Amino acid sequence: MASIKDVAAAAGVSVATVSRVLNDHPSVSDDARARVLAAVETLGYRPNAVARSLRTDQTHTLGLVISDVMNPYFTELARSVEEEARALGYSVIIGNADERPDLQDHHVRNLLDRRIDGLLVSPTDGGSPLMLDAVRAGTPMVFVDRWIPGVDVPVVRSDGQAAVRDLVAHLHGLGHRRLAIIAGPAATTTGRERVEAFRTALAAYGLGLPEAYVGQGDFQAESGRRVTEGFLDLPEPPEVVFAADNLMALGALDAVRARGLRVPDDIALAAFDDIPWFVHTDPPITAIAQPTGELGRAAVRALVDRIEGRPPESVTLPARLVVRRSCGESPARNRSQS
């Protein structure tokens, strides 16, 4: 592969001059510039990003460590992150932690070794020493979706409180009184917050959230199935199951179906995180939608601000309720349809 030396030789100038035209430094004659450009063209020269990074100590690369690529929410997040990063002149390397702290650490270490310029992470747990050290060492970092309390890192996330309140109002209006939740891991902020928001919203209607109605999931489909089976086995099963993410909702749907029960007739179902597929499930699932794309873009902007020396901003965007049919027909719809 042709190097800068070859170009210099072909153009009859020094490597410094070649470098200057490539980085369009002002101080180079038109003549030299033309000869260099011609040489670059004929040799098909492309600068070696590895060497360049070594010298400049910048890779123009962002790391993104997410908890689960197979979750459409994170896929969409990853996509918007890459788009915004590309627009700002950065590449992104994605690490999939699969909700496993050890894998998360593996990726963080790998990305740090590659000297990425900054790290976007949606932490799977409370933060390993490795990650905390990286923050302390000054690695530009931004948390997205989930975060770690007490760590001084900007957070870009969405606030579901209002939407959860709307959801509970919707459920209450439909006559449901026994509401259960499939929670995410307590080690994650989203895992805890969604339960709290739910509990608070219930309280506003004088409803409680008994221990038995809080199932412990791990944001994966299988746990949704397991927890839902537990709910169904209760002497007094809930009338509604609210899954704290879309995958667990899918598992819950499976469990309900496996018993030969139907949604929403026998039990209602709602989920946090809306995805395109929810329109097409049987029945379409009522969900709380995050502004995922905007979240990804804002996270990248915050990180790049931090990297380039501008003060980064934490951002919180509201989520919103999208009503479909999985919790029962609303009176208005019923009237118009039946």
Next chain:
Amino acid sequence: MASIKDVAAAAGVSVATVSRVLNDHPSVSDDARARVLAAVETLGYRPNAVARSLRTDQTHTLGLVISDVMNPYFTELARSVEEEARALGYSVIIGNADERPDLQDHHVRNLLDRRIDGLLVSPTDGGSPLMLDAVRAGTPMVFVDRWIPGVDVPVVRSDGQAAVRDLVAHLHGLGHRRLAIIAGPAATTTGRERVEAFRTALAAYGLGLPEAYVGQGDFQAESGRRVTEGFLDLPEPPEVVFAADNLMALGALDAVRARGLRVPDDIALAAFDDIPWFVHTDPPITAIAQPTGELGRAAVRALVDRIEGRPPESVTLPARLVVRRSCGESPARNRSQS
């Protein structure tokens, strides 16, 4: 960040010795090794992968350029690729081409500039000069899922011929005679092959595939919707729509619903590429499933073989039909259920 020099100083040895310890070269005394290891520990030293890559001319990184991350098929592929690569000591950088040749080129160029050790690609088009040049220049490359004919690169893919035959048999058995297909872009092998397999299978039943029953899609949901609307507007609409990928099937489902029609009663639907969500759609969708995980793993193995000097192997794995309810109830099921 501590460099190898700092470690050498702290351990009272030369950088050469530190390097030897780190790459466990045999010729280093136990004493020196212990001191170096201790210094590494206290300094929290991690070798700079950028510098190492520059010197050794290897990045231990694979590039993966896929056509669309939001497509669950490719997401799963990406995941299995990363897993296998990790097992073999490689990282992977994913580039999302979004079915756009220009974006594909952008990512290929970017990955080449970063001097990745090898490239896995699922080409969006017939191959840009850039990609062809890279092959000619000797960049280790493997095509996965889709490929470019006439280019000497190993291909890892699945063969859907038999499964398409099974599908047509299934449809024919259900009494369907007017079968239409939403094709993928003609620039892709999968786009062309699936139509041909379908046409061949139909011929075996004495059925033809009229021009009007071949809609041109682009593997994205929106095109599925558009094409299906076209089918529905025909004086004699098809009884079955076979979508050449899962996203277009989703679009087709939308279009059918938007007309107030029902699947499978008014029109049957089948798709190439099975995904977990198809179990939960209304109705569950009959699809042709590829062994996606195995495809990803085989592709990585082939690429790594090529990189490490072993002869790489092309691999073709069979796809299989998964019958669900979107094409109508099979007689057997009907009998047992009603």
Next chain:
DNA sequence: GTCGTCGATGTAAACGATTCCACGAGGAGG
């Protein structure tokens, strides 16, 4: 006419690793 400035260029030193080569000590073999 001289001096200072400025623009265009080249030389060479980094960046952080790996690795070839040389060197000295110590042991084995004659």
Next chain:
DNA sequence: CCTCCTCGTGGAATCGTTTACATCGACGAC
């Protein structure tokens, strides 16, 4: 006792860039 190997080690070159510094000619101002 000398020679030759082996083993552990350090020095220094190298990978492909960027960039500080030196150089040199031309030109404008006095």
